[in-house]
Each structure stands twice: as structure tokens, then as C-alpha cells.
Amino acid sequence: MTISVFQWRTNLIYEIPFGYTHTLIWTLLESAKLSSEAASAIYDGSNTIYVSPIAFWEICMKIACGNLCLGDIRPESLPQVCQDCGFELLTLDADDASTFHELAGNHHKDPFDRILIWQSIRHDLNFITNDKNILKYISEGLSVVW
Secondary structure: OOOOOOOOOOEEEEOOOOOOOHHHHHHHHOHHHOOHHHHHHHHOOOOEEEEOHHHHHHHHHHHHOOOOOOOOOOHHHHHHHHHHOOOEEOOOOHHHHHOHHHOOOOOOOOHHHHHHHHHHHHOOOEEEOOOHHHHHHHHHOOEEEO
């Protein structure tokens, strides 16, 4: 499938930046808050949805600080919950980490967001987000769905 900013890639990654943990959480707990375009991409069985371990780490940090509650979902069960939803777990490998310096642009200061952006660009994945600062990385090769 040919992809542009306005088309799907068959692989997507959730955006879970600090302060914007909405996409994965909304998918799991409040799907009505997703845009119709994001929901269509997420629930289309022909798309592979990837969740980065960075998302789990960030969510756990927010829970530990008292800034987030997932109701009955325990943080350590998030990987299994995502897999039960049919999502794939993306790894953060040594190559992702050691090439992170190649991310052009400094539009976003949050290191969680920046590594998620880099994983998306490096692995040719769409980024599911409505974060305006992340949208600035479209000029750096990021493809976004919202």
C-alpha cells in the first residue's frame, strides 16, 4: 500500500507521550474519545497496531506519581491487555537507541515523545496522535493518523 500523510500504512504505533497518554488509554477505556480516523485505523483488522514499551514505561511513571489511574487495569498487565486486543508489542532495540541522535528537528522536548517519534520514523510506522508538537515532525518524515 502506498502511504502519504493522508493514507494508512498497514502498521501503526500508538503515541503515548508524557502528558498525552490519551491514545492507548482511550482505545482501552474510552474509545468514543478517539477521532473517527484514528478509530477506523485502530479497529481495521487489516492494520497491525504496535505498542512501544516506552508507552508502558511512561504510563507506569504517571501512575507512580499519582497522575494517572487505569481503573481495574494494573500497569503490569498492560502488555497482555494490548496483546489480547490484537496489538503487537514493538521492541526498543539497541539500533533504535543508538541511532536516536539522527532524529532531526527539536520540535518536542519530551524524551518519551522523541523516542516514540524516532521509532515510528525508523520502522516506517504511522503515529496515532493529535499532539500538535508531534505533528511538526511530519517535515522530518513522520506519518501521522488522527
